[in-house]
Structure formats: C-alpha cells, structure tokens
Amino acid sequence: MTLDWWTLGLQTINVVVLVWLLSRFLFKPVVRIAAARQQEAGRLLDEAAAARAAAELERQRAAEAHAELAAQREAALAAVEQEAAHSREQLLAEARREADRQREQAEAELAAQRRSAQALAEDQATALALDIAAHLLARVPDSLRVEAFLGGLVEGLDQLAPAARQTLLDDREALTLRAPRALAEDELQRCREALARSLGGELRLTVAVEPGLIAGLELEGSSAVVRNSFRADLARLQRELSRHDHADA
Amino acid sequence: MTSSPLTSAILFQLGPVPISKAVAATWLLLLVLGGGSWLLTRRLSLRPSRGQSLLELLVATLDEQIRATMQVAPEPYRALLGTLFLFILAANWSELVPGLEPPTANLETDAALALIVLVASIGYGIAGQGLRGYLRTFAEPSWVMIPLNIVEQLTRTFSLLVRLFGNIMSGVFVLGIALSLAGLLVPIPFMALDLLTGAIQAYIFSVLAMVFIGAAVQGHVGPPSASKE
The missing domain is CATH 1.20.5 (Single alpha-helices involved in coiled-coils or other helix-helix interfaces)
Structure with a gap:
C-alpha cells in the first residue's frame, strides 16, 4: 500500500x-x-x-x-x-x-x-x-218745616268757632239760606233777624229751595256751612251707623 | 472496478503533478457545492423561501449538533465540521452519477480528511488552552501516559481514515460486483444501501471530528465515548 x-x-x-x-x-x-x-x-x-x-x-x-x-x-x-x-x-x-x-x-x-x-x-x-x-x-203744618228749625240753626251759629263765624260774617252780603220750600216774606224776615242777631250785623240772604232737606234750614257761606235739617241729621245718623258697623266687623 | 482500491487511478498529468480521478471528482464536487451555495444564498431575505428555510434548518441542526456534542459555541467550528459533513455526504452519494467514482473511496482523500481533523484538533486545542496547556493534556493523568496519548492521537486519526475508506470502498466494490454479475435491477438495493451507508458515514465522521476537536478544546485527551462504531 x-x-x-x-x-x-x-x-x-x-x-x-x-x-x-x-x-x-x-x-x-x-x-x-x-x-x-x-x-x-x-x-x-x-x-x-x-x-x-x-x-x-x-x-x-x-x-x-x-x-x-x-x-x-x-x-x-x-x-x-x-x-x-x-x-x-x-x-x-x-x-x-x-x-x-x-x-x-x-x-x-x-x-x-x-x-x-x-x-x-x-x-x-x-x-x-x-x-x-x-x-x-x-x-204736620208746613210752617213747622222751617220755623221750628230756625232756633237750632241759630244755636249752631252760636257754637261755631270764632274763625268760622268771622268767615260767615265776611260773606254777609252773599250768604245762601237753603230751605225745603219757598219762604214767605215774614218767615224770611224772621230768619234774617235771628241770624243777624247771632252773627252781629245786617245780613243779605239769598234763599235756595231744596226739597231734599225735607225739613230745616242751612246757612252757606263761601267757606262755611251751618246745617240744621233732616237731611243733615239723617246723613249724620248714617255715618254713625256705618262707623258702628265697621267697628263691629 | 478491476484496479486495486489502494492505488490512485491517474486521470491525466498536469506538468509534474498527476491528477487522479478522486482529485478531479473532488474538483467537480467543489464546483457543485461552492456554486450551489452561491446560487442558493445570493438572494436571502428576511422572509425565507422553501430552499432558504432548508438551508437555515441545515445550519441550525449543525449548530445544535455541535453545541450538544462539544458543549461549546458552534461559531468557530461550523465551517469546518459542516464542510466535512457536506463534502463526505456529497462524495459518498456521487457514486450514483454514472462514471463517477466517490472520492471518499480513495485512500488519499480519506487520509486528507483525517489529516485535516488531526491538524484542526491540534490547532483548536492550542487556541483553546494555549500551547503549554495543550501539551500538558498529553501528560494526563500521569506523564507515563504521554506515549500512549500520542499514539492515541495518531491511531484515532487513522481509525477515521480506515473507517471511512473501508465502508465506502467496500460499498463501491459490492456495487461493482453486483453490476458485473446481475445487470440492471439487482444493484438497486445495494445502491440504496450505499446511500444509507454514505449518509451514516458522513454523520459518523463529522460527529467523531466534533468529539476529537471538542476533547482537544476542553482538555480531555482520552478516547471519546462516541468514537466506537
């Protein structure tokens, strides 16, 4: 090999x-x-x-x-x-x-x-x-509707405050006397005399007939009113009643 | 095959150098393996084809075998051991090509392979342990063993040579005798047996080379347990 x-x-x-x-x-x-x-x-x-x-x-x-x-x-x-x-x-x-x-x-x-x-x-x-x-x-007699209220009106005049009486006195030439009917001359004379005595001077009244007064007289000056009438009494009574009703309510 | 298997048949003369059939066949295998590798690996991609997957499987299996046998990282040994396996396998199977004699049936080829394994084991041993460390392994377990260890180095290299040569040469001879006696169909079982034998011998030679080189790298000179056939 x-x-x-x-x-x-x-x-x-x-x-x-x-x-x-x-x-x-x-x-x-x-x-x-x-x-x-x-x-x-x-x-x-x-x-x-x-x-x-x-x-x-x-x-x-x-x-x-x-x-x-x-x-x-x-x-x-x-x-x-x-x-x-x-x-x-x-x-x-x-x-x-x-x-x-x-x-x-x-x-x-x-x-x-x-x-x-x-x-x-x-x-x-x-x-x-x-x-x-x-x-x-x-x-009632017609004369009672006026003369019976004259005394009350004079009494109201007497109870007025001196200033209010003076204003009425100042307006003595233009005062208005409201009555429920036309006044006879003697009635008007008696009213003029009684009011003059109360205010202390001559007055010149103008009469205004307002049947709504029913009975009574109202003396109105330029800024003062003295009322002695059924209408005023009824209105006062109404106010009184209303005040009582409100007080009760 | 009528000539002696122990002689090299000269194919032609290249100046003073005689070119044997085994050398020519080796050149042919070298062309086939080298060219085939170049063809197969020139277009590798991250998405592998079937051929690339086979190549990667081959390399991965080789690495795993080296890692399992030598217990070291496979990178430094992959080229040599893989080439030994592929070349021996291709050489053994080349006998199926008509007119081609397997180079591994030639004594010089097997001697060259065994010589390469011997040189590689020495080289890797020195590289792994240093010259003194490698030489010291011959004195283990006692300096008395030095002659025996040297003889063992030579004999196991010789055993590599003789084992491969004997198996392949005998297969070629058996196949030649069968062909000369029985014609066409009878040699087919022998050829199939030769294929199996060739694959087994390629595997055995590669694994033994791994064992020898691994032993040299790790400092064990004694006979590897897997070296018995």
Whole structure:
C-alpha cells in the first residue's frame, strides 16, 4: 500500500478550499440572515411591546378620562338637581306669593264689594228714611218745616268757632239760606233777624229751595256751612251707623 | 472496478503533478457545492423561501449538533465540521452519477480528511488552552501516559481514515460486483444501501471530528465515548 502524496496534498488543499467556499457562500450568509431575522423579530417584539405599553397607557388614560367624565357628569347632575330644587323652591315660593296676592286681591275686592253693597244699602236706607220722614212731615203744618228749625240753626251759629263765624260774617252780603220750600216774606224776615242777631250785623240772604232737606234750614257761606235739617241729621245718623258697623266687623 | 482500491487511478498529468480521478471528482464536487451555495444564498431575505428555510434548518441542526456534542459555541467550528459533513455526504452519494467514482473511496482523500481533523484538533486545542496547556493534556493523568496519548492521537486519526475508506470502498466494490454479475435491477438495493451507508458515514465522521476537536478544546485527551462504531 502506497500513498500518492500528490493526491493527498491536492485533496487536502481541495477540502481546505471547500471549507473556505462553504464558509464564504453558505454558512456565513445563512447565519447572517438568520441573525438579521432574529434581530428584526426582536425589534418587532420590542416595538410590539412598546405599542402594547403605549396602548395600555392610552387605555389607562382613557379610563382616567372616563372616570373624570363620570365624576363631572355626577357633579353636573348634582348641580342640575340642586338647581332644579332651587328653581322648584323659587317657583313654589313665587306661586305661594302669587296665590297670597290673588287671595288678598280677592279679599280686597270682596271687601270693596261688601262696602259698596253696604253703601248702597245705606243709601237705600237713607232714601227710605227720607221718604218716611217726608210722609210724616206731610201731616204736620208746613210752617213747622222751617220755623221750628230756625232756633237750632241759630244755636249752631252760636257754637261755631270764632274763625268760622268771622268767615260767615265776611260773606254777609252773599250768604245762601237753603230751605225745603219757598219762604214767605215774614218767615224770611224772621230768619234774617235771628241770624243777624247771632252773627252781629245786617245780613243779605239769598234763599235756595231744596226739597231734599225735607225739613230745616242751612246757612252757606263761601267757606262755611251751618246745617240744621233732616237731611243733615239723617246723613249724620248714617255715618254713625256705618262707623258702628265697621267697628263691629 | 478491476484496479486495486489502494492505488490512485491517474486521470491525466498536469506538468509534474498527476491528477487522479478522486482529485478531479473532488474538483467537480467543489464546483457543485461552492456554486450551489452561491446560487442558493445570493438572494436571502428576511422572509425565507422553501430552499432558504432548508438551508437555515441545515445550519441550525449543525449548530445544535455541535453545541450538544462539544458543549461549546458552534461559531468557530461550523465551517469546518459542516464542510466535512457536506463534502463526505456529497462524495459518498456521487457514486450514483454514472462514471463517477466517490472520492471518499480513495485512500488519499480519506487520509486528507483525517489529516485535516488531526491538524484542526491540534490547532483548536492550542487556541483553546494555549500551547503549554495543550501539551500538558498529553501528560494526563500521569506523564507515563504521554506515549500512549500520542499514539492515541495518531491511531484515532487513522481509525477515521480506515473507517471511512473501508465502508465506502467496500460499498463501491459490492456495487461493482453486483453490476458485473446481475445487470440492471439487482444493484438497486445495494445502491440504496450505499446511500444509507454514505449518509451514516458522513454523520459518523463529522460527529467523531466534533468529539476529537471538542476533547482537544476542553482538555480531555482520552478516547471519546462516541468514537466506537
């Protein structure tokens, strides 16, 4: 057995060359691309992890925003409820005030109607009284309807305050004597004399006939009136009755 | 095959250098493997094709085998051990090509492979442990073992050579005898058996090379447990 040293050498060189060739064109490229893929996969995994972390962060932010919105909504609802309660209270108070006002207005209207009805009743009563008095006076002598009241008129003049008497005295040229009927000359003379005595001076009277007096006399100046008549008495009685009614109510 | 398997058939003479059939066949394999590698790896991408996936599976399996056998990182040894496996496998299977004799059926080719493994184990051993550290491994467990360890280095290299040569050469001979006796169909089972034998021998040679180089790198000179066939 002999070895062919040339062949041995050439084959050794061939194998070494093949080692270099496969290392250069097979193993290194394949390992490089596998490493690149591994690196790319790692990068993608890192990116995915980063994206997942970012998504998780976004989810947490969204959850926080959601919670904040929920809190704001709760606060807004509470504020709205409070506002509604406040508005309701205001409306109730306003309605209560309006009801009170309307009730007071109705009461005032009712009182006015009552007063009006009472005034009407009083007027009717006065008219009725005047009617009754007129009918009764129709049975007494006509002279009594005037002369019987002259004394009372003079007495009223005497009881006037000095200032009022002075004003009547100042108007002695233009005094009006109201009577329920036309006065006879002697009646007028007696009236003029009695009044002149009371006021202390000559008077010039103008007689005015007012059947509404029923009976009695009234002396009227520019700023003072002295009454002694059934109409004045009835009016005074009516006022008294009204005052008593108001006091009773 | 009528000539002696222990002699190299000279194909032609290149000046003073005789070019044997095994050398020519090796050049052919060198072209095929180198060119095929260049063709397959020139357009690698991050989205692998089926061919690229097969290449990556091959390299990953090789790395895993180196890592499992040598207990070291595979990068420094990948090119040599991967080339040994691929070359021996391609050489063993090249007998299927009509007119082509497997280079591994030639004694010089197997001797060259065994010599490369011997040199590589020494080189990696020195690189891994330093010259003194590597030489010190020959005196383990005692200096008395130095001659035996040296003899072991040589004999296991020789065993690599003889194992590969014997298996492949015998297969070629059996196939030649079958072809000369029975014609066309009878050699087919023998050819299939040769394919299996060729793959197994390529694997065994590569794994033994891993064991020897790993032992040299890690400081164990003793016979590797996987070296028994």
